[in-house]
Amino acid sequence: MRSSRRKRGKVARPPWASIGMRIEREGERIVSAYLYPVRSPRAEQVLLPRDEATLVTLGRIAAGESRARLYVTDSAHDAGWLELCLRGTAGAVAVTGGIAAYADPLVGKVRQAMTRTAARHQAAGDTDEAQRWKQMARAVARAKRAADQQHRRSVRTVSGGLPTLGRRR
Template sequence: MTTTPESPYVQPLCQHPALDGWMQWPSIRMWVRRDGMRLDIVSLAPAREARTDFVLLPCDEEVLVLLGQIAACGSRASLYVTHLNPAYDKRLVLCGRRATGAVRVHGSVPMVRDRLYTRTRTAMLNVASVHRTAGRSDAAVVWSALARRILVAKRTANKAGKGRSVRAVSGGLPTLGLRN
């Protein structure tokens, strides 16, 4: 069995688990200003006339992998938010850029990178749990592997940033940016 994102075992959930209310789903606090039901501004930092709101993480594999890359590897991609169910629900969910009604989140993503990492990994493990309780153990294994992949990527990114400086390596002599 492969654990690639293209695996046929990664089955989408029919609806977001937060709609059922039986599972606590990870969310991130953001500041939201609305114009009726339309989103006017969504920000990671306080904004004028904006109120705090909790934005849910998605249960879609493609978007969760993207959020994991943003959080773990330091990708510079932007975050986007849309309504969970625009017909009757005011709750918001992180989404991809091309989603219907997507609004770009303003603010510095590195400010929430650690929170985004933990919540994304938790969401992946929750999706694995949903598949496991539904009797789809193959899908649960794939989702657990995706969560593990984000954990490994985060550890690798942390190790890459912690090294000896060029000056320490060269003993104070100029090296023209080369490391030994």
């Protein structure tokens, strides 16, 4: 971890919802980013995007509704942190690795970020905006649930309609 994020020998907590990734650097420049464990790059926490459109797209990617790629860049909001972004962001590096294995934690993190945003709007007295963010968080959860149910097969489907005595093959 970089020294700008250290506090008295401990790694600082991320200021926003984050997910662990492996980041390979040359000096301060990001060379590559991996979702899966790799030997040489070190683990870092990467912040989720803060803007609504990118966060919703990230939720769609995690739920399996979109096949867009993820990218990592230096955070515009928090100095010394990395942030997930979409294609076209200046200085962005593509994330290597399939998202399917990390879909459940990623959906949870996206929902957490949306719920935190809703709570901030609620505390500021903007109930309409808070309700909108809560609805987006519920939509991400529903999309993930629907995607999971599409991949399930019933016992009758597996057995071709014949009785299986409760075993799936």
